[in-house]
Amino acid sequence: MSAAWIDTLLGRLAARDVHLREEPAPGLAPARLFTAKTDDWGALAHETRNLECRWVAGFGEDAGDYILMNTVFEKDGAYLVARTQVKRAMPFLPSHTPYYPGADRPERHIQDMLGVAFTNHPDPRRWTRHQAWRDADCPLRKDFPVAGRMTGPTPPDDTYKFLYAQGAGVYEIPVGPIHAGTIEPGHFRFQAVGETVLNLEEHLGYTHKGIEKIAEGRDADGLARLASRVSGDSTVAHAWAACMAMERAAGIDVPARALYLRAIMSERERVANHLGDIGMVLNDVAFTFGFYQFSRLREDWQRLSREALGHRFMMDRVVPGGVAANLTDQMAIAMQAQIAAMRPEIENLMGIADDTASVEDRLVTTGYLAPETAKAYGALGYVGKASGHGFDARRNAPYAPYDQLHVEVPVYQYGDVAARVKVRAQEVLISFGLLDKLLTSLPDSPLRANWKTPAAGAEGLGIVESWRGEIVTYVRFGADGKIARFFPRDPSWTTWQGLEKCIRDNIVPDFPVCNKSINGSYSGHDL
Amino acid sequence: MLRILAKIQKIGIVTEPLPKIDEPVLQQVGEQLKAKVGELFGGSLAIRQVDAGSCNGCELEINALGNPYYGIERFGVHFVASPRHADMLLVTGPVSRHMEAALKRAYDATPEPKLVIAVGECGACGGEFGVSYASCGAVANVVPVDGVIRGCPPTPLDLMRGILEAIGKFQAKRP
Incomplete structure (x- = not known):
């Protein structure tokens, strides 16, 4: 640094x-x-x-x-x-x-x-606002009531001005907000010729839940619970970033064991999501063998999280001042045994996927995100790493306990779906190494420091590397230790635009695999 | 190919009844589900899942129902892409105001018996998000609900039990 x-x-x-x-x-x-x-x-x-x-x-x-x-x-x-x-x-x-x-x-x-x-924004169209509040209203102004000013059913948002294309054979495909599978809602507008995508435009904001507004007036514990649900798949990382921001605002030092447990939970979250998504990518190219194998490993992994830490996602285990879960020696040993068993399995399965011509055919060169495009959007996590940008807060701006660890970061220039999958598989193995170190050197200390009410106006910034990339969370306290402002920046903000660009000139049927390889959070972005 | 077959043979069938933590037997819930689905839906219950604003936690657990441990399709339950093909909507919440119209349209497009299950704390009662300028809260505030599966998020086994319970209630309601 x-x-x-x-x-x-x-x-x-x-x-x-x-x-x-x-x-x-x-x-x-x-x-x-x-x-x-x-x-x-x-x-x-x-x-x-x-x-x-x-x-x-x-x-x-x-x-x-x-x-x-x-x-x-x-x-x-x-x-x-x-x-x-x-x-x-x-x-x-x-x-x-x-x-x-x-x-x-x-x-x-x-x-x-x-x-x-x-003043000189090239695209002044609305983005987060659909029809739930009026143009003249601003939900984050203090005089806007949390209940809003609209009564009755919210009309559908059918007036958003999408870009359009004209010409012989050009057609549009509107997709969503409700998608075909069990995934989050959002709208995708494709312009295509034959099977080739000319342009994709996203219209997000469907899962906007007023998180920034309803955070106001909460106490520290209440904010941690809300942060845990900004994006359920990143519950540990979001809770950690929010707690780090609050702890810095309050001047609280988190006990060593709690920091280690946060890192253990965060790495477990990374592994669970990478395993699940590698399986889903393989499923999207009809390699169902891979899907079942990786979803099996993910389930094994989540079951041990539950057994050891009480929750399959470790939700609400990161709390202001520390953690709300402990790890017994027996469970630490079970985690190490699981890693030892899973490492060769993942190497073996990735080897099989690499050697399968149909998988290679569908993933290599698909959904290419050029390094310069990734840079323009500040693309984070595996999306940035697969397109030449290796920023990882654990290595580049390390926070405890990562300041004591060596974090290896895989970086490729290929920028395609195959590279994103490769980064994620390697990150799983790197996380295994980090977990081994964290589990063998878990210090003894209290699990939680006493909370101190910060002065009115105190502010804090939390920066944590989630499985999707760097989360930056801003918190300001008002009077009586109540939250006055909460803004969690999910890494998905930096990758959604990349999806629009990487799908160009690909075939429409490759959209699901491109989308899954980036896997932006709708909830974390829509707030 | 040989390596794929070797892997399949080595792993065998992991679909099994015993989660290590003391949960009741998955197989038992599954067999009951299969019997009910057989009796009431001709052996095939079609579910359309609708995320009406959730944090994605519930979706991950609903997806887990398709992994080889739970393999919910073997009990006659499958997920469909259109509400027009669905017997049941599995709705996660809270219902964001921006999803209100889409959820109502999905509901209107679903043929009878149109069972609706609200999934998760947020779907059940609004959860951490409640009712606000941006959120309608519980699913029941937007469309009629036949059953609720609580939990944040509910585990795959909770989801299977909840689906079983909802179709049991449907049976009791029938003339």
Whole structure:
């Protein structure tokens, strides 16, 4: 990790007569907080882009006469939080999207939720808002009631203006929000010629549950429960990121054993999801043998999670100050035995899949996401790693206990479905190694530190590598230890746009396998 | 090919009745389910699953019903792609306001007997999300519900029991 780039950035900005001011923000550390003038917001993104910083997350907060706007940048494992104020009466702000295509939807989300207008945004269409609240309403403004202002049934959202294509033989395929399988809802609009996809446009937001709004006023335990359900498949990682943010805001040190148990649960979550999804990808190309084998391994894995930690997903086991589950020596040994048995099985099964011509034919070159496209969107996790970008918070910005461990990160340039599957299979084996180390060196300590009510206004940032990639969670406390603002940035924000691009020029029947290979969270994105 | 066959032979059939944790026997629930499905649905119960706004936890457990341990299809239960082919809707919640119209349309498209099961704490009562500007809460707030399967998320075995219970109630209700 190196923060040297921040000085370079400040220098380049100063040369443009743009001056950032560093503010003390202990809860955001190791990230550093800088404030900027509203008019300089665009120049800031221009210079961070020139320095090849990653645009990590953007979020706003109603602060009365002003709306506080934040963007998080990262380079070389060092984070910078930039903050500015826009007047509530005149909420205009230069957009970051011209410099960072990945800022497109986050800014439109802020526009829909807080009523901030991004002046040079290339696509001012609504994004998160369908028909559940009016254009003039902003759910995250403090004067908007949590119950909303609409009565009666919510009309269907049939007025969203999709891009369209014209020409002989061009046709559209609307898919969703309810999909054919047991998966989350969202709308996909394809333009195709014959079997070839010309363009795909996503329309998400169907699972918007008002998470940011209903977080307000909760206590720390209540926020951890909500964070556990931002995306059920990433329950451990989201709860960890939220708790880390709250603990930093409150200045609480988490006991060593609790940190190890969090990492054990997080790696178990990674393995379970990778195993399940590799099986699903193989199922989507009609290699049902692979599907049944990997779903069997996933079930074995989840059963031991339940036996050892009390829940198949380890939901609500990460709590403010520590963990709500312990691991007996006997169960730690059982976990190691399971890893020892599963490692050769996975190597064997991946070998079989690799040698099966029909699988190779369907996965190799399918759903190609070019490294430059992945970079433009800041694609995280296995999507980024399969397209040349190996950011992994466990290695690049390590947090305890990963600061004590060596995390290997597989990176490929191929960018296709096969590469994403390969990254995930390798991550399973790497997680096995990490689990072995964590289980053999599990320290003895209390499981949970006492909670301390943080001062009103205290803020915290939690950064955790989930199985999908880096989660960045912002928390601010109000009076009496109640939450005033909660924003969890799921990594799916950085990969959904990649799905739109990777499916172009592929055949329509390959969409399911492309989608599964990326597997964005709808719930984590729609919030 | 030989390696595939060797693997299949070595693993054998894992579909089995004994989860290690002291749960009642899967086989028993399954056989009851099969008998009921045979009696009431001609041996084949078609389910359309609708995610009306869930966190995806319930979906993962519903998907697990298809893994070789549970293999729910052997009991005559299968998942279909269209509500028009379904006897039952398995709905997870909370129902987001953005999914309200889609859920109602799926319900309208389902032929009789149109059994609806609300799955998970959120489907049952709104769970952590409750009712808000963005959420209708429980599935029953949007479409009529015949049965509820609680749990966050319910385990695959809970799901099988819940489906069995719901069709048992359906039988009791019939004239």
